[in-house]
Amino acid sequence: MITVAIVDDHKILTDGLQRLIEGSGIAKVVGVAHNAADCRKFINFWKPDVLLLDVGLPDISGVDFCKELKERIPELNVLALTTHNEYSVVRQMLENGASGYLIKNAMTEEVLAGIQAVAGGEAFLCHEIDILMKRPKETHIWLSQREREMLKLVAEGLTNGEIADRIFLSPETIKSYRKNLLLKLGAKNTAVLVRMAIEKKLI
Amino acid sequence: MITVAIVDDHKILTDGLQRLIEGSGIAKVVGVAHNAADCRKFINFWKPDVLLLDVGLPDISGVDFCKELKERIPELNVLALTTHNEYSVVRQMLENGASGYLIKNAMTEEVLAGIQAVAGGEAFLCHEIDILMKRPKETHIWLSQREREMLKLVAEGLTNGEIADRIFLSPETIKSYRKNLLLKLGAKNTAVLVRMAIEKKLI
DNA sequence: GATAAAAACCCCCTTTAGGGGATACCAGAG
DNA sequence: CTCTGGTATCCCCTAAAGGGGGTTTTTATC
Known part of the structure; x- marks a missing residue:
């Protein structure tokens, strides 16, 4: 048993x-x-x-x-x-x-x-x-550690500058990650990015 | 029975x-x-x-x-x-x-x-x-019809201008609603607004 | 009939985000 | 040894959001 x-x-x-x-x-x-x-x-x-x-x-x-x-x-x-x-x-x-x-x-x-x-x-x-x-891998969204970390901070409402201070990176770097996240998830802007992140349980 | x-x-x-x-x-x-x-x-x-x-x-x-x-x-x-x-x-x-x-x-x-x-x-x-x-009413967030409608559109990623076109209002009006939503929910910016809207099931 | 929301509108000004590039280093896979 | 993916950086410029005020009309409630 x-x-x-x-x-x-x-x-x-x-x-x-x-x-x-x-x-x-x-x-x-x-x-x-x-x-x-x-x-x-x-x-x-x-x-x-x-x-x-x-x-x-x-x-x-x-x-x-x-x-x-x-x-x-x-x-x-x-x-x-x-x-x-x-x-x-x-x-x-x-x-x-x-x-x-x-x-x-x-x-x-x-x-x-x-x-x-x-x-x-x-x-x-x-x-x-x-x-x-x-299902083929391409149909799934998979983010790197850094990207997921970034996504969490964006969803917390931090600005690029604040994120930069928090994780000791250049604000320009944060900007790039952010642009990349919009691209990867196919989001138009932060509002959609946050919604998708929650819906797809990425954060 | x-x-x-x-x-x-x-x-x-x-x-x-x-x-x-x-x-x-x-x-x-x-x-x-x-x-x-x-x-x-x-x-x-x-x-x-x-x-x-x-x-x-x-x-x-x-x-x-x-x-x-x-x-x-x-x-x-x-x-x-x-x-x-x-x-x-x-x-x-x-x-x-x-x-x-x-x-x-x-x-x-x-x-x-x-x-x-x-x-x-x-x-x-x-x-x-x-x-x-x-619990006292003040501890709950309750939005008007229009506010909830606005919140949905914001979470869909529409800009003030796009929302204005969609529901035939002035972009300045949308701006006001948006400011008010940030205030009511105590959100710092759109990212937090969207997150809270989903978490509190307002949309 | 006063009072209080909800709904709609407007102006000024600053900060942040977004679109378009580009470069460089490193690690692991083939 | 090359090639990809992750990480990190920078510049230019435009669009959008956010912070601070303010007004009017309608509608429901007391």
Whole structure:
């Protein structure tokens, strides 16, 4: 019997999910948490084969939390469970140690398939995400570290001069990065840039 | 026995919710849809006492769909079920005919309490939303129709001149509205304005 | 009938952003 | 060893945004 722990702030979902998993007969739920803090407390007690981890937790970004957990418990199998079907989020989660990725509008059977696969050490992507990741690279927007950093600061409302002071670069450099971001994302101006950055979950 | 229909694109959630409701003994699920189109097709066949309606549907805005349903079937009791705990969303849903409002991280018992209340013709807000709506008006941001329209256009990346052409006003008027929006939301510039507009779900 | 918003308009002036270039260094892939 | 991508820099010039005022009319509320 596979042991599963669930971390998600939506109590209605965790409740339903628990019934669903236990009703399946292939796994049992050994723990549930609604935030990262509780998960940290109990993870060593639960010792689950699979951790179903929501990326939209209230107290920490899912990407950071996944990284933290994998550093502390390298043998833990993390199965991401989110509403985001954005390339950038999936990629960041997988890069930070997630073994699988499910979106919340996936089929119920996919949850069980995901749990079985991940518990067995395999990777697992739900159908929709699998399709998404197989699309040609050109259709995805991917930014370098610096560009993402720049985008965050722009979205915080800093001017080129302020960003320059903050990260010790020339204001002209910031200007160039900014122009490049507009080009890469196909944005007309800062307003659209910020909107796209949020929509595509780049920041 | 109360009859309930569920409209939510997250299949995992609808599945779990169905088990949860039917396990409670107070209500039974007579229909499930994962988008607005299917809901439109079956709503007259289901004739539910309560419609659990997700605000984040893929094919239409929850506010618009709620309005549409209440116009077609005025006696329908809509119980909104969403992830948004923003004043503006709750207010718009209630103004457009929702009888109750639940957030997805509410307690399981609140779902059942909400269904019972709404089926009995009463209004229902889950605890967190109730607290939110009772907060003094000053702590909420509320924009006029025109201001919201303006905010949408700004977030689309239109310049003052372009907005002026679009809605047949003077560019100077747009400028004034824009200044006022920055003031009202406490935003430093357009970047922050757009970010706040999205975060607070004002657009 | 007063009061208070919302809606629409106008001027001046400074700062910032955006469009168009160009150059240089470094690291890793082929 | 070349070639690409990331990083960092600079210049010119125009367009747009932002900060500071101000006025009028309509419409809803008390």
